[in-house]
Amino acid sequence: MIKLALFILFLPLFSFVFQIFSFRRFEEKKGEWVSVGIQFVTLILSLVMLGMMLSKSDPNFSLELHQSWLDLGLFKIDLGVYIDNITVIMLVVVAIISSLVHLYSTAYMAGDVRYSRYFGFLGIFTFSMNGIVLANSLFMIYIFWELVGLSSYLLIGHWWEKDSAANAGKKAFITNRIGDIGMFTGMLIIATVLGTFNFQAIAERIHDGVWAANAGMLFGGIEPHKLLTIAGVLVFMGAVGKSAQFPLHVWLPDAMEGPTPVSALIHAATMVAAGVYLTVRIFPFLTADAMATIAFIGGFTAIYAATIAITQNDIKKVLAYSTVSQLGYMVMALGTGAYVAGFFHLVTHAMFKGALFLASGSVIHAMHHSLHHLNDHETDPQDMRNMGGLRTKMPITFGVFMVTTAAISGIPLFSGFLSKDAILAGTWTYAAIVHDGWLAHLHLAWILPVFGFGAAAITAFYMFRLIFMTFYGEAKQPQIFKHIKESPKVMTIPLIVLAILSMFFMFTLPSVNPISDHGWFTTVVQSPESAVTTGPAFDLEHFEHGMHKAHVPAMVTSIFVAGLGILLSVLVYLLNKISAEKLAAKLGALYRGSYNKWYMDEFYINGIIRPFLKGCNAVGRFDLDYYDHYLINGWGRNTKRTSKGVGMADDLIVDGAVNFAGIIFQWLGWTLKFIQTGKIQNYLRFVLIGAALLYVVNVF
């Protein structure tokens, strides 16, 4: 099994190497089939692993292989792979999406200038994503964490001739860096106290009280429990950056400048889920306070991003904000302790959001070709206001869109319903029974279900808005509409596969009860026990008991709010009973706020970056005008005056002496000139003779 995992890890790297070193030769020829083939091989290998895991069906199954990488005597860093059920499921998810995206890209990216470079970067991305999934330690996860950041940067900037794409790449990279600083600091705190990066060892040592014993001594008498909270939140900051949680979410919508298959693979299904995966990995050593923080950030992100998605007109921007919102759901689930629900949603979301992005790519592809046909380079192929009525022209894309929208909106029979319902039940339970953590202490825990159900309603609303604007109604641009064609088979087949994977039974087999998530997934994935012993830890048993009770009422409410959202969407966008413009006008400030993404980018530019630059300028001017002018130049002026006086004294007294000495040395020079030969070896001889003489004088 370990060998299989290593194959899965390194095969995509080979694909990268192949594409990068042979792109000249394969520019026209079909070099991409090597990459696609490799991806499908890894898919088969990971399905084999899944089969092996399911045949065991052991929730505690785990394997570890590690190798000492850096051994400094006192401090060792191991690299290695750790495999448990979660790892295997993640590997399968990455392999499925990655291979389908590879296949899809052969049509979508056909004729691109940097075609093989694109496949090479997809390869290195898949390699690094597998690395994150297989990592057995925080340190190794950090290495691959930066590698996925790099490949994301490269792929967002794939069309770097466009300024907006180049800038989006930089923005993604730098924003992620802010989160990574926190993650690195947290890692260092943990390693300093416990002397290890390994997940298993960290949990064990915290459980054995090493943390409680060492933390105070190493960090100036701080209470160990508080330090553990700080460390947990700091490591989670990495996830805030990578999984685009508030306030570092700003890069993800801009990242849509990359090719659409990249958005599907990296910015919807896998890389952004890496933050959630990291939170899953550190879950056993999160304190109640850290979990409350995580839950609050997740919940706020979920509703915040959902409100923005309502008013966007770019089809990919809507999906991007919906991704941010869904990632918020997962993070919130982990924060509330609904571990299984959070990871479950990660998996289901990867499938349906991957499909949504690929389907939107299919629409954009069709639009693009139609515009190309008309020689129209002005119209935006991604703007939903230019679409409409596409369901007759693109039936397969439309069908996939319907299925996956149903899944994301939480309609029964689809996968999203199960995972979302579990998350909402989790928040419900959290609000009802949890007493630890600052949210509960401030009596604010009820805010999480409000966030959750609110976001569920809004999600249903904007997703159906997207469908109605794109596929229903009349064609808004008839001449473009005329040339719209369904995409080729290599693009539609991945869509269909992902749509099938968004059905509920894919995750509940062997049981086929559409309203219960009981099945293979919940058998193999089970909450780990909390290792925290330094203070109040999360009471999982109590919590899961509460989850069972909250299940049915949460489900009913969630169906109800989703129905509400869909109903409103139908009224506004399908039947036109309520005018969208009037609604917007009536909501005024709220509409403008949402449309402008609550001015978050403006806040960063005007609130942080500009004042910072201004501060730099002010300090610079202070340096120039005051420091230089008075201190340095003033000092200079004073020195000049003093030196004039001194100079006069010099001329008379010192110079006289110097001249006298000069005369003496001139005479000496005359006499000693003959031993100066200019040859280094001569000098060396004299030095040695001198040294010998000194020794002799010294001894005798």
Place this chain on the structure above:
Amino acid sequence: MADFIFWVIWALIVASAALVAFGNNLIHSVFALMGTFLGVAGIYIFLNADFLAVTQIVVYVGGILVLLVFGIMLTNQISTAQISQSSVQKGLGLVVVLGVAAIILTAVLPHDWVGSTLPMEFTDTVTGIGNLLFTDYLILFEIASVLLLGALIGAATLARKEL
């Protein structure tokens, strides 16, 4: 047996170093220098310095000696393998050097060095050197890396045709 080998190596070093110093053929001198380097590596082994012995061979024989040979080839019109060389002021040099040698030996030999009869046996120095290099000598190690980089750039810049 070991004693015998030790003295053979000892003699090899002295003889080859003498050839370096007194030989009339530059090429012979260079190859004699290789003998010295290898001999010193052997001495390291007698001193239980396994890591240094290997480093000596790799860096001196594999690196510096090759550089020297290149230096000779690039600075002489090689028509035959006879590249003669000459010395200057041999007499004065000999006197000076013998004086210095006498001073060193009179200074070092009579001194009663602590523990000079109780040699310490190292079994494996690589671990120890590695640990020291990354702990006590870390700063020195980093400075050395910067120095090597500087030497690399400096040598490349100096050796260019247009300076």
Place this chain on the structure above:
Amino acid sequence: MDHLSSYLVLSAILFSLGLYTVITRRNAVAILMGVELILNAANINFVAFSKFVTHNLDGHLMSVFIIMLAAAEAAVALAIVLNLYNDRGHINVDEANALKQ
């Protein structure tokens, strides 16, 4: 071989021969060879004292750094020698006395 002085004598001889090479040779490359002999002599001393007197690895570390330094020195010195050769057509040190003027 089990006594410090045998190493010290060897090192002294090696040092003296190196010194002789440095001060009498005309050829710059040969002088460089003399320098290497001197460095080797110093290395032997370091390691010998490490084994017989200090009983730790500090001497070995010094030798490692000296070897490193020798490599750097040889590279730079040969670059200079090449320049000298390009400039004058020979590398005789006793004729390189521009410092006098």
